[in-house]
Amino acid sequence: xxxxxxxxxxxxxxxxxxxxxxxxxxxxxxxxxxxxxxxxxxxxxxxxxxxxxxxxxxxxxxxxxxxxxxxxxxxxxxxxxxxxxxxxxxxxxxxxxxxxxxxxxxxxxxxxxxxxxxxxxxxxxxxxxxxxxxxxxxxxxxxxxxxxxx
Numbered sequence: 829x830x831x832x833x834x835x836x837x838x839x840x841x842x843x844x845x846x847x848x849x850x851x852x853x854x855x856x857x858x859x860x861x862x863x864x865x866x867x868x869x870x871x872x873x874x875x876x877x878x879x880x881x882x883x884x885x886x887x888x889x890x891x892x893x894x895x896x897x898x899x900x901x902x903x904x905x906x907x908x909x910x911x912x913x914x915x916x917x918x919x920x921x922x923x924x925x926x927x928x929x930x931x932x933x934x935x936x937x938x939x940x941x942x943x944x945x946x947x948x949x950x951x952x953x954x955x956x957x958x959x960x961x962x963x964x965x966x967x968x969x970x971x972x973x974x975x976x977x978x
Contacts, residue, residue: 849881
């Protein structure tokens with residue numbers, strides 16, 4: 829084969845530090861746009877971005893030129909700096925360490941997009957913790973309950 833072919837679609841979930849409700853209505857739209865811009869600069873494509881006051885969901889095609897961990901480090905660091913520099917009263921803004929990264933097949937992109945679009949409705953009945961643990965279980969990701977929220 830003369831070329832390399834790559835498609836990695838990921839559903840990425842991460843929260844604010846200590847799951848504090850730091851993503852205000854004034855910040856949310858601009859933050860989501862900025863996250864999309866960071867992903868674009870990393871040669872990825874943001875397909876959907878949404879969330880609530882304490883966490884974000886991103887559906888993205890991610891590049892083959894950067895590891896998942898480095899991708900997330902750049903997304904989080906750049907967005908944190910931008911929020912602190914551009915929003916009065918957001919000097920304490922920070923993301924929680926860690927994230928969830930779940931592979932999505934092309935055939936499930938529409939379903940995952942709809943799920944991400946419905947975040948505010950979904951979280952009227954489920955907490956972030958409940959949602960995240962359900963993702964870990966559904967995707968059969970091993971974890972130690974004693975340390976997951978540290």
